[in-house]
Amino acid sequence: MSGSNGLLVDLKNVDKVFKRGAEEIHVLGGLDLEIPEGEFLALMGPSGSGKSTLLNLIGGLDRPSAGSVTVGGQRIDKLSDRKLASWRARHVGLVFQFYNLLPVLNASRNVELPLLLTHLSAKKRREHVDTVMSVVGLSHRMKHYPRQLSGGEQQRVGIARAIVTDPTLLLCDEPTGDLDRKSGDEVLELLQTLNREQDKTIVMVTHDPHAAARASRTVYLDKGQLSLEPVE
C-alpha cells in the first residue's frame, strides 16, 4: 500500500488551526512526518500538544487547515467526506484510550461492526471475527458484553475490531492509558506482535516512556512541531 518512496504516511507542511469563537488555536504548524511501511512509531508530548489531533489527521478523521496528508500514496485530505469514510473503513484501524465499544453489542458484534460495511456474507464475517478474537486471545469471551469484561479485555476487543478488516495502518491513542501495568503490557505485547508478524504499521500516542520503549521509533510533539528529542 506504500507510496513509491516506501512511505506509508507522508505529512508535508501541515497546519491545524481550531476556531473557538473569535479565538484561533494553532495546534500544528508546518509539521512534517514520514512513516515508512512496517514501522511502530510512538508519539509523545505534553498534554494538549496536539497528539490526538495529529493522529486524527493521519486517520482521515479530520482535515488539515493547510499542507498535505498522503497515506499509501493517496492524498486523503482531498477526498470527499463519503470517499474518506470508505477509505477509513478499508485502510485504518483505530484503538482508543477508553476502548469506545458499543455497550449494547457483545464482544463479537462489536468486532463485526466494521465488517458490516463490506460485502462479506454473515458466515464470512463470523470467520473473520473468530480469527481476530483468537489473535487477541479472547475466543472464550465472544458473547460477553463490554461491561462484563475487564479493561484489558475490552481493549483487546477494541484491537480486534481495529484489525478485523485487515488494515495496513493501526492508530492507537493512548491504548494503555486506562490500564494497569499488567494489562497494559499484554496490550503492548499484542501490538508488537501485530507489527512484527502481520506487518501492521502502527502509530501509538502515549505518555508512558515504558510503553514507548516497545516502539521502533519515538517522536515528540511540542509547540506544533515534531522533534526526535523530548523537549526539556
Added chain:
Amino acid sequence: MKYLRLILSNLKRKKLRTALTALSITVAFLLFGFLAAVRIAFDQGVQVAGLDRLVVRHKVSIIQFLPESYRDRMERIEGVDLAVHATWFGGIYQKPSNFFAQIPVEPGPFMEMFPEYILEPQEREAWLATRTGAIVGRVTADRFGWKVGDRIPLQATIWTKKDGSNSWEFDLVGIYEGAEKGTDTSQFFFRHDYFDEARQWGEGQVGWYYVRIKDPERAAEIAEAIDVEFANSPAETKAEPEGAFIQGFANQVGNIAKIFMAILSAVFFTILLVAGNTMAQTVRERINELAVLKAVGFTDRGVLGLVLGESCLLAAIGGFFGLALSWLFITIKGDPTGGALPIYYFPAKDILIGVLLVLFVGLAAGILPSLQAQRLQIADALRR
C-alpha cells in the same frame, strides 16, 4: 438487514423508555382505529348510497308528509324508472334506548328498489303473503336475538291505532343480509298496507319517496323536474341524490369527520413530541458511539439512516401493535354500543392510512435527531 440487529439493540438500551414510547404510540393508533370505525358508521351510508337513487321529501322538512298519490305522478316524469314511498314509524321496542329505524313500505317495489338487502326467496314470498309481516336486517336481529317466526311488539310514539291502542305487533318473516360490508342492516321494514289501514290518522300520507332514475348522470336534472312538477302545490318537494340526503342527515349530529380530525391531530401531535423527545435523548446519549461508527467507516448518510431506521422501527412496533389491536377489538368484539351503530368495521382504506401514518410518525420523530447525527464531526464528538 444486517443493520437491523444494530438498530434493535439500540432500542433495547433503555427498555423502559422504549416500551413507554411504543405504548403511547400504540394508544394513539388504537384510538385512530376506533375513530375510523365509528366514523364509517356515519359516513358509509353516503358512500354506498345508490347513485341512481333520489330521495324526495317535503320542501319544508322531512317530518312533513307527502301524498301517496305523488308516486304515479313521479313515475310519469321522463327519466324516472321507479318510485317507492317510506314513512318514519318511530316505535319503541321494550325501552327507548333500543333504538333502530322502523319503516312501512310496499314490499314488492321496495325490494326492487333496494337489491342490496338480500332475502331468501321463501322469505320474500312470505313477506308478500303476510299482511303483518316484517323483515329486519342482520345487525338488529342479532342484537335482540330475533328469529324468523318471532312476534315483534312495538310501542308507537306517533301512530296510534284506530282502536286507540299504541301497541303494534309484527310477524318476523325474514332477516336480510347486506350485499356489501357497508350496507346498513339495522333497519326494520313492514308493510304499508297494514300500517295505512290500522293507523288512526294520516291515511294516504307518506313520509318520503325513493326514486330510481334511468341515468345517474341526469340526477340533478331529474331532481329539478320532480320539484317543478309539485311546485305551487300544498306539498312542495325537495328531491336530491340519496348520498346528499344521508349526508345532510348525518350533519345534524355535527360534522363528525371534523371533530375526529381535531381529536386525532391533537393526539398525534402529542405522540410526535413524545417519540421525538425519545429520539433526541437517545442521540444525545450516544454522540460518542455515533462518532465511533463514523470513525470505523460509516458514512454521514449511513449514520443518518441508522437513527431514522431506529425511529421508524420504534413507530412501527408501537403503531402496528395499535392497529392490530384495534382491528381485533373492532372485528371480534364489534360495535361497543351493542348495535346502535348500523355499520361498524375497520375500513381497509383507513388501515392503509394508518400504515402510512406509522411511517410518518417514524420519520417525523426521527428527522431532527438523525440530521444532528449526520452532521456530527468525528474529531469533535470523540472528545466528548
